[in-house]
Amino acid sequence: MLDVALTHRFGPKGFALDAAFTSPTPGVTVVFGPSGCGKSTLLVAVAGLLRPQSGRVELDGTLLLDTATRLIVPPEKRRCGVVFQDARLFPHLSVETNLRYGLRRAPRGAEGPGFEEVVALLGIAHLLHRRPAALSGGERQRVALGRALLSRPHILLMDEPLAALDAPRRAEVLPFLARVRERFRLPILYVTHALDEVDQLADHLVLMEAGRVQAAGPLEDLSTRTDLPLLTARRDGGAVLSCTLLDHDPARGLSRLGFAGGDLRVPLREEAIGTALRMRVRARDVSVAITEPKGLSVQNILPATLESIGPAAPHEAMLRLRLGNAILLSRVTADAVARLELHPGQPLWALVKSAAFSPAASAESAP
Known part of the structure; x- marks a missing residue:
């Protein structure tokens, strides 16, 4: 210690x-x-x-x-x-x-x-x-x-x-x-x-x-707490997930990662199957839907429950989403909260683009 x-x-x-x-x-x-x-x-x-x-x-x-x-x-x-x-x-x-x-x-x-x-x-x-x-x-x-x-x-x-x-x-x-x-x-x-x-x-x-x-x-x-401005105020802030590389699909250019809340499809990785990885899912890259969406280019559409709604930047809100034993954050506009009538306990769908996990995106560190 x-x-x-x-x-x-x-x-x-x-x-x-x-x-x-x-x-x-x-x-x-x-x-x-x-x-x-x-x-x-x-x-x-x-x-x-x-x-x-x-x-x-x-x-x-x-x-x-x-x-x-x-x-x-x-x-x-x-x-x-x-x-x-x-x-x-x-x-x-x-x-x-x-x-x-x-x-x-x-x-x-x-x-x-x-x-x-x-x-x-x-x-x-x-x-x-x-x-x-x-x-x-x-x-x-x-x-x-x-x-x-x-x-x-x-x-x-x-x-x-x-x-x-x-x-x-x-x-x-x-x-x-x-x-x-x-x-x-x-x-x-x-x-x-x-x-x-x-x-x-x-x-x-x-x-x-x-x-x-x-x-x-x-x-x-700490990465999933919404009461820490040092993290939530950053445009690159979001949940950090412990993942395991499950398989590769070279034909589609994708790999599949398992985490406590389901699976994520990300751009093809070089690591061997079974490798433990840590991935940040930025709050700005997570959208939500109140019904299961169809016909989208988004690869990751995950069932979630809205745990809480907190403040973020002016005119924005930070949603805390539970997916099984995992937590994601989603940065949305205050208008979206009102328009979708979002409230704690509501079942939602969390949407995360595979391209959000590209090396260029993950290398960003600006506030």
């Missing part, structure tokens, strides 16, 4: 952090929120690079900070592997030497991944003799991640590691982060303001705004 409670103010009228959350370990806890909300301040305090005025940090039963008892473990003894937005590699050293620096920082006898394993997992064997200046931004971040892993940390702290990369480089690095997540099962505290990174990596989500935690919990639970 990671237990964090921190309070800090920068000057009498400066920014104030007053944040607390608990998240399970191992797994990835993503701290998500707008720029300037205190995400990075929280992370560097956990790392010991900022001494908060008061607070407590406990990881799996080990106290790293407890200002009430004046316990402050220095940063070099906290066993935190830190990856910043800029890779911070030693420019005069080769990739291999940068990586081996991480190994030298590992405590004697500490268990953890070996050099060859990390190099293979991150796909950086061909880079070992280069220097950082000869690497792309994505390659530098993979090397920085490798160096952090080789220090054999108790927790990996990542401060917006993809924020400085363009879209192709971000798409290059994300699969490697997912590999690390699955292979090593370390506790990871990951800071970002990009929703696609949340979708691919988060087990537990912490929403922050203005220095405070607005909500914390499993990603799928």
Whole structure:
């Protein structure tokens, strides 16, 4: 378990952090929120690079900070592997030497991944003799991640590691982060303001705004709450579903995914049948009908029950739809609510275009 409670103010009228959350370990806890909300301040305090005025940090039963008892473990003894937005590699050293620096920082006898394993997992064997200046931004971040892993940390702290990369480089690095997540099962505290990174990596989500935690919990639970403007106000907000790839239909260019509320047909996937996938169904891509529609191009027409109607943007409403054991959100106009006479408990049909799951659509992260 990671237990964090921190309070800090920068000057009498400066920014104030007053944040607390608990998240399970191992797994990835993503701290998500707008720029300037205190995400990075929280992370560097956990790392010991900022001494908060008061607070407590406990990881799996080990106290790293407890200002009430004046316990402050220095940063070099906290066993935190830190990856910043800029890779911070030693420019005069080769990739291999940068990586081996991480190994030298590992405590004697500490268990953890070996050099060859990390190099293979991150796909950086061909880079070992280069220097950082000869690497792309994505390659530098993979090397920085490798160096952090080789220090054999108790927790990996990542401060917006993809924020400085363009879209192709971000798409290059994300699969490697997912590999690390699955292979090593370390506790990871990951800071970002990009929703696609949340979708691919988060087990537990912490929403922050203005220095405070607005909500914390499993990603799928928070993604379907209609009382969290940090998510519902976004045009790319919507429900995150755990899915299993059931089959492929190459002739039609479609794959079928199973989830707790039925099946979804999506553009043909490359993964093998049986692969577990996580999919975001954006609220703006879900329409509703009060009778079963016929003769539509829409592939996904699913029976649902309207659980609640909440506010969204001006002149819009957010519908919470139950499909078996799953929840979808639908963003509709206030006029549609009135015209269709929508009310909680009403049986509906949820309509989702297969094209809504195209890679180009899922890569969007703008608010």
